[in-house]
Amino acid sequence: MKKMREKNGKNLSDPFDSKGALLYDARLMQKVKMPVTIDPVKAAQKRSDYEGIVPLVNLTRLTESLLDKQGEVTVRVECGTDQQGLTVIQGGASCEVSVTCERCGEAMTVSLDCNFAYTPVKPDDDAALELIPERYDVIEKDEHGEINLRQLVEDELILALPLFPMHDEAVCAVSASSMSFGDIGPEPEKPNPFAILAELKKK
Secondary structure, three states: OOOOOEEOOEEOOOOOOOOOOOHHHHOOOEEOOOOOEEOHHHHHHOOOEEEEEEEHHHOHHHHOOOOOOOOEEEEEEEEEEOOOOOEEEEEEEEEEEEEEOOOOOOEEEEEEEEEEEEEEEOOOOHHHHHOOOOOOEEEEOOOOOOEEHHHHHHHHHHHHOOOOOOOOOOOOOOOOHHHOOOOOOOOOOOOOHHHHHHHHHHO
16 A cells, blocks of 8 residues: 655645645544544545544454454544645554464564555546545545545554564564474485386286
């Protein structure tokens, strides 16, 4: 997925900054329960901001890779319109999860932290896709013009999961050196089927 980058000395994670001051700096974050879906256009027009939690147990695809489904994800979302007139949904999510160490097989805690910036599009709107800057990911609106905010956050956290989680070697129950395997020796020779056939012809 495309990630936010630095360009011309300015952080592109701040798309609402049109005159050197972020529009959402003057807005108070709403401490509310995170909605499952939102209408991104209406939310951008109202310059709605959200900050709240999502229970891990509700993120079923993410928890398939976890040892424990207990816990909460802290989420912040800011909605607005950038200089190009695009609707932008940006924010971040963070949580601590329990996974299995690939080295020792014991439980370990991993901190997940991700940031995102999306602009919504209609399905199969190729013309709109051509106009979207690289700094944004795209997310499709459903038939009601809404996006699934919970799914967006879950996708980002899944991408933030390490592929091979391992304790630091200093605290891991199994050292890297002890995982090296010795020489298993040459593979036993198998009888040559053509040699067997030759023996049969001699009889």
